[in-house]
Amino acid sequence: MRFSYVSHLYCPKCSLTYDLNQVQHLCECGAPLLVEYDLTSMKENWKPSDLVGRRNDLWRYHELLPLQREENIVSMGEGMTPLVLMEKLGEDMEIPLLYMKDEGVIPTGTFKARGAAVGVSKAKELGVKELAMPTNGNAGAAWSLYAAKSGIASTIVMPVDAPMITRNECAVAGANLYLVNGLISDAGKIVAQAVKEHDLYDVSTLKEPYRIEGKKTMGLEIAEQLGWEVPDVILYPTGGGVGLIGIYKALKELQQLGWIGEKMPRLVAVQSDGCAPIVKAWQEGKTESEFWHDSETIAFGINVPKALGDFLVLQAVYETEGCAVSVNDRDVIEELKLISQKEGAFVCPEGAAAFLAARQLRKEGWIQATDQVVVLNTGAGIKYPNTVEVEIPRLNKEEKIGPKNVTLQ
């Protein structure tokens, strides 16, 4: 039995192929590279029952991951996050089969851990000594922590406005961390320069091919957790869109392996009204997006004006008969509160945006009452303490209070 059926790298744009035993970044045509597996041989040797009793994290799918030797795994137990039926919220939205895939319940508190675990493990296998990346916060936190565990040094540059807590995570991991008075695009330029001058391993979104492989495990897990069936709709808050690309890739691979049938979920890319390049492109029937100027949203993770993988996101949406939809920030906050109060789940604003999109699509009839719907909550609300403003009464010792509906201060 092979540990991995990984075969080679290829360019989804121009079809050039690359050797995966060497460090590779973008294709010479400028597009991101994808990982190909020997699915024919896998199909003969791998079946769902092989997963029974395996480790309870994303490495249970090691045959379909790019790592070639088990000893290179860098893991903190990431993956197999809960898939929770949202009964009361679903009732409120008139979507009885509404599920949350909760990516807050993972090391570092966001889905970025998946890309980092697989990406850093592969970097270790390739002999990388130092990696570098620009980040809006959470990816930098995840990559610098996994890099620390693997013994790889990391250089991280983030905007001064990135969530405060992610600074501490990078710093405590011992990363070479910088803040930039600017946006992630400015951080990107600084990193690109350093990569060139100092021969660092560039792990910017989609500039190495393995992050997608980590993210795709969300798709594998959803299928496994639903008994190797797929839902009718999956909604995903879309910035760089790596997760959506990954989920689509995972499901196509599972189809080729014969583990799931012909049916594909309709994939929905959710953005904010303040930064909706993918939505605009989809509305106009285009295959690539245009740079979104003066972007702004409280959902910091999806503030990405132009994604390198936009054409792959749009392809996944078109080919699954999905859609792209945007929501407004004010309503996102209201949805976030409602989710907490009905379901006890303190989700991140990006997750709340995706739930709100489900609500909108149900109202419009695009989602039907009989549809099974999975919403990705990409991180824990506790990483964004200032999303919700609260005013709380203060008591002196021995003051009296009443129950919920009888406040006696």
Add this chain to the structure above:
Amino acid sequence: MRFSYVSHLYCPKCSLTYDLNQVQHLCECGAPLLVEYDLTSMKENWKPSDLVGRRNDLWRYHELLPLQREENIVSMGEGMTPLVLMEKLGEDMEIPLLYMKDEGVIPTGTFKARGAAVGVSKAKELGVKELAMPTNGNAGAAWSLYAAKSGIASTIVMPVDAPMITRNECAVAGANLYLVNGLISDAGKIVAQAVKEHDLYDVSTLKEPYRIEGKKTMGLEIAEQLGWEVPDVILYPTGGGVGLIGIYKALKELQQLGWIGEKMPRLVAVQSDGCAPIVKAWQEGKTESEFWHDSETIAFGINVPKALGDFLVLQAVYETEGCAVSVNDRDVIEELKLISQKEGAFVCPEGAAAFLAARQLRKEGWIQATDQVVVLNTGAGIKYPNTVEVEIPRLNKEEKIGPKNVTLQ
């Protein structure tokens, strides 16, 4: 097959028994009540292989939990947290078999979710409409979120100094939240008064019997994750001590079921030098602790000057030939940084304290190099953003940087 083999409640101090179909709090003698199961009948009908393929959270152990009807489960997928080998840290401490049970990877980000999930589910089964509790923060957050999901109202009182983020969690859950200018003991008095006047369900630590049952699942999981073996040593940061009591209870139950052998791990209660009542009692060979005046520690969760269940904690320590040990705050911060840098795990200060205790006990020879050691990290470091102070260089656009060891600003 029975869903649960729960039998009745009993007092570990005076042996009185109570009916579990009614709301119960403390025994009339003032001691906390514990849950008893019909282990004889269970032993005949339940075996480890029954767990294969079950849901991947603490409810997989429903036969050994107090809920009588499955439909009362209030769950967000809590439990089956990672048990991670800490290879580099273990090498540094000369404990090659050093493991972290990572309770940061759970809804709400701390182990408090376990007690809340089981406690709230049972409250729902008992028909409770409103619960109340004093809290140092994390328990209040977990209970108010699970209560929200179950439809039970909650009244929470916490010290103004409790971690900021936990306020937001309670508030977003829609709890009836108050801050008190004082300590948790002051919050406790206010809650006690409200409970009495308004007939609320009191879920203060150990004042209802079901929180322990949630916490004990940490013990069940450790045993299952190690293949129904127990480690040599388990270290647990001890405030109220419910987790330690629970782990001990779980392992005793597993022994009676014949799932594990005679061997018990030595249980270690870890406290801070600034609040070490259990350590003092253990050093003096006593069976109860005394109130610790002017307690202070950065590990807020273990700042408990006198625990209601102290006698149960001490019993667990004595009967397993464990020990109680305290550590100092300054060294805790250094350990926390080291854990992040070596293992990529941003743990909470309480967790770091327990790792530091392992280091101390290894130095003293109490832990041997061959011992298999499990340390409980009770929560995610991201819930304590201010534990580590960081100073990060700021760049202007287009400034240059170097790699890790060549800083060029």
